[in-house]
Amino acid sequence: MPAFRQVGEKQLPNPVLCMAWSPKRDLIALANTAGELLLHRLANFQRVWSLPPNENTGKEITALAWRPDGKILAFSLGDTKVVVLCDAEKAEILHLFPLENPVSCMHWMEVLEESSVLNSFYTSEDESNLFLPKLPTLPKSYSTTSKIFSEEKSDEILNLLGEVRLNILVLGGGSGFVELYAYGMYKIATLPGVPGTCSSLCLSSDLKSLSIITEIRSAGNDPEICYIQLDTGLLSDCLPEVTRMARKFTHISTLLQYLRLSLTCMCEAWEDILMQMDLRLTKFVQEKNTSTQVQDEFLELLLWGQSSPELQALLMNQLTVKGLKKLGQSIETSYSSIQKLVISHLQSGSEALLYHLSEVKGMSLWKQKFQPLGLDSAAIEDAITAVGSFTLKANELLQVIDKSMKNFKAFFRWLYVAMLRMSEEHVPPELNKMTQKDIAFVADFLSEHFSENEELFDRKGKYFNVERVGQYLKDEDEDLVSPPNTKGNQWLKFLQESTHLKESPLLFPSYSQKSLHFVKRMMEGVIELCLQKPAEVIGKSVKQAVCLPLYTVPESSENTPRLFELPSLYNDKKTNMHYGVFCMPEISPCKLYLLRKFTDPFRPVPNALMAIDLSNVLSHSIDDDAAGASSDCVYSCQDARFYDDETLTVVLRASEEDNRGRVLAQLPLGSALSCEEEFNWDPSLRLDQQSGAIPVKGLVLENQWRDLENMKAQFVAVNGIRKVACVLSSNLRHVRVYEMDVEDEEDEERPESQNASSDQDGLEETPAIQGEAEGGETEGGGQRSKEQLESGEALELS
Template sequence: MPAFRQVGEKQLPNPVLCMAWSPKRDLIALANTTGELLLHRLASFQRVWSLPPSEYTGKEITALAWRPDGKILAFSLGDTKQVVLCGVEKAEILHVFPMQNPVTCMHWMEVMEENSALSSFYNSEDESKLFLPKLPTLPKSYSTTSKIFSEEKSDEIMNLLGEVRLNILVLGGDDGFVELYAYGMYKIATLTGVSGTCRSLSLSSDLKSLSVITEVRSADNNPEICYIQLDTALLSDCLPEVTRMARKFTHISTLLQYLHLSLTCMCEAWEDILMQMDLRLTKFVQEKNTSTQVQDEFLELLLWGQSSPELQALLMNQLTVKGLKKLGQSIESSYSSIQKLVISHLQSGSEALLYHLSEVKGMSLWKQKFEPLGLDSAAIEGAITAVGSFSLKANELLQVIDKSMKNFKAFFRWLYVAMLRMCEEHVPPELNKMTQKDIAFVADFLSEHFSQNEELFDRKGKYFNVERVGQYLKDEDDDLVSPPNTKGNQWLKFLQESTHLKESPLLFPSYPQKSLHFVKRMMESVIEQCLQKPAEIIGKSVNQAVFLPLYTVPESSENTPRLFELPSLWNDKKAKMHYVVFCMPEISPCKLYLLRKGTDPNRHIPNSVMSIDLSHHIDNADDDNAAAQSEYVYSCLDARFYDDEMLTVVLQGVEDNSWHVLAQLPLASTLSCETEFKWEPNLRLDQQGSAIPCQGLVLGNQWRELESMKAQFVAVNGIRKVACVLSANLRHIRVFEMDVEDEDEEGADSQNASADQEGLETTMTSQGQGEEREEAEGEAGECGGDGFQKTEEHLESEEALELS
């Protein structure tokens, strides 16, 4: 009876480049060569959804990692140098951030260290909900791809932060590029001192060290695989402080994005139709023959009811009564939309930003705890001042909108009446009443807004600036064309006359000549500097504790996809150790090597390197010759840690290359080896391989032949007790449940037959890409709705069984 039950098999239309099991659910994520991200469920290997590549993100997925709670999937893109966070529930992109280098590997870990300071911190965490109102959801009409704030009734920031417990996304790339992101959002460290290209990395759950497997070009230009352990003691020593700082800074960076999206919405609410009056007046000036000013012509119409033929033609032919009415309605609706966004979004976002920055300022003043992490109170004070200036500018915009709405209403009302009289149409009595005060108000508006400005013509190709709101929303460095009139403002007069208050740090500078966009960009750059400083300081505190050159890469493996290749790293949370499993095919193809290091770099681990001899003796007692024994010699194609005590391997027969086996290797016997290996520090490990203590292979009944499959790679999840085997051509996949045996041969055969049939259908449909896409969408539609409900039930039933 074969070990492990096969539950699914599929032939895929495109080669798979990455695969990763969800830590919490029976879901596996696959990335293929077209840049498509696929989510499959264990049951019959059903597709839940697919996320096609987009021009906005990129097409070359280089690495995958699940957030420890299984709700978010991170993937990196090599062609655009970006990392994307994708919501698993609805396959939507939540957050995208750029990288300096292409990312080659990633690892998302959760801190498991418990201490009293952390526990009290978790209980008292985040009182901002008591003081700050919930941020209003952004309008759904805005044309940006970020989805953080588009979902109603969801606490967006907390959704991205996940649980209170700190989790860190570790990214590695070319030229020793390694960065750590708290909650997958905020960069807490940029590491230096790593050499080569990162192939695999793992941050220990107690935060004491980061293990990295790198590929370094040696002196003779051969690729050399090395193990590096970095001492990250500062992170573990200051864990409560790092957690608090990371949460605050993640809030702040998310709020900056919220303000940015709010301003995008405001720019979209401001319509080009608002420029119609300016453009028509400019055209009028260019075409008229008389030398009189435009404002004089309008004033003449206001005071005497008479107009020149040119003005009459402008009003009756260019503008028209109907057009004037429409223009008035557009201006009012556009201005009120912008006004609502400023009041509900910009102001509430700025208040939340000030609150969180003020808390960070308080933290920075506790120098004993937060100064080692790089919190600088002077820089944070500068950030608070910049947010204050942004709030003032938003308030100034509100006043400009308010004044413009009043002015336009009075002006349009008067002009509407004047045009009706020109047409000799009936004027409604409620519009006909115009007091001396109204006339004075319109006259002031005409003299202020309708004066020709030669400087304006040089810059923009028009003489007028009747519309005053758009200048605040333009993303340009130029000064405002028409800054607000501050004559008669008693507060400003008082400030100018007061020598003490003039330069006071308590007052936010207002930048009267600058647009809202300019002040926002200035605020973002100041806050960005505050956010980056801790990443530099923490990065500099990390130093290399261990550097071990392991072996050189054989030339034959140059064509093998690097995303799957050994070595494999594992973080043993209980024993607080990092394990590395690897092969050295050039030196000893029939051996598997295991290296272990304590997560605390100062802790000595005996028997740090061991090997497993992949020769297996089978006692054929059932044969006629009772003493007959067979020896099978294997080489290892891929190995992954199933859990702390078990290794899942794909083995290939040395004599018979078509013989492929999936097996579980218990590590207990290998780790109990008492022979001590003395590492020669000046030599690579493969140069002293003969001295490494060796244990025989113990297969027991935990193995299964992979019939009619040229297997190459495996992905496992010991928590869910599942494995996924991928063929050498990267298109043929088999999925196994590892803790159960096949019930009978017939069941297995029929299952394999149906799976083959399903694989055949997939291959056939892949010949027509359109049909394949339809099938994908159909499956996504069928599974997307109830997929998670089913997986949760599956999880609960398993837990119930385990408890019973």
């Protein structure tokens, strides 16, 4: 009776590049060569959802990592150099950020260390909710809005942050690229000086060190695989401060995204139809023969009720009564939408931003605690000032909208009546009354907005700027075409005349000539500088403690897929140790090497390196008669992953002369780790040059193994918490899933026909998963029907 129970099998249409089990649930994420991210449930390997590539992300997924709570999945894209955070429940993109380098590996780790300071912080973390109103959700109708801020009845920022306990996403790539992101969003460290291309990363849960496997290439030599341990002591020494700062900065960067999206919604609420009046008036100027000014023509119509034939033609033929009505409605709807977004979204977002920045400023003034992390109070003060300027500009826009709405209402009402009279139609009595005050109001509007501007024609291709709101929403560096008229503003006059207040740091600069977009970009730049400083300071504090050259990679293996390849790293939270497991197929194909280092890089490790002999690992557990061959079957390791602290899950391959094929096995490490023989490492030599001196421990398995029949198994992904393993074939398209803590109840002696019928029964009960299974045989040998293959139904093995 074989060990482990097979619960699912699939032939996939596209080769798999990455696979990762959820730490908390029975879900596995797969990324394929088509750029799709797929989520499958353990039961029958049934697909839950798929996220196809899109123009905002990219097609080439290079690495996957689950957040420790299993609610968010991070993946990196090589073609666009972007990291995406995806909601595991709904396949929605919650957040993405660009990088300077493509990512080749990632690891998401949760800090487990407890302290009284941290616990008091955890309980008081949500105090901001007591002082700040909840951010209004963004309108769902706008196309460019992210899903993150449009969910009803949810606090998006807290959902994104997850649990209060600090978690860190570590990214590694080529040219020594290594970055750490707190909560997967805020860059907390950029690590300089890591040699080569990272192929595997593991940050310890006590934050004392980061283990990296890198591939270093030098001219004319084969690539060299090295183990590097970096001392990240500053993070562990200042854990409460790092957690508090990271939490605040993640709030701040998420609020910046909220303001960015709010401004996008405002731009979409502003319609091109509002430009119609400016364009028609410009065309009118270019076509008319007389030298009179446009505002004079309109004023003559206002005062005497008479108009030139040209103006009459403009109003009746080009603008039309119907067109005027539509334009009036568009302006009112558009301005009201923008006004609501400014009041509810921009202002509440800016208030929250000021609150969190003020708290960060308070932290920065506690120099004993926060200065080592690079918190700069001057930079934070600049950020607070920039947010204040943004708030002032938003208020200025509100005043412009308010004034424009009043002006346009009065102007359109008068012009509508004038056009009805021109066409000799009936004028409703409620519109016919115009007081002297109304006439003066329209006259002021005409003289201010209808004057021709030659300079404007050179810049924008039109002589007029009747519509004043759109200029605030343009993402351009040019000054406002028509800045607000500040004549008669007593406060501004007082400021300009006061030598002490003019340059006072207590007053926010107003940037009266600039658009809202310009001030927003300036604010983002200043806050970005303030956010970047700790990442540089913490990054510089990280030093290389250990660098061990392991072995060279022969050029012949250059074409093998590297995303699953050994070495593999693991962090044992109980003993605070880093483990590395690797093979050296060129030197000793039947041995698996185990490297151990304490997370404290300066603490020596007894028996730090040992080899496990796999050559006869199954010898005594194979029944010669059942095997039909000699029991001396020599195995080599294809892939190995840590199942838990004491067990290694491996895919073994029999030697070419033997016909046993591939085996999935669980290797208990207890006896190997208790080996008392010491290996004296010569740091001047590579490990493969001194492999003969490494202590070797033989293992013999009793029943913790299983033959992988009809499958060229090559790679494995495991989750010891959920007690599951997923095996992938060498062509990257054939997948099998096993539950590891139960024995297979299937009777292997069953006749083939019985196997086939039971497989068919299983198929009928399994829901269809569109476009997934591409054909193939069940393990018992039963073929699926053509109809079943075409419908892409899941293959369930009884």
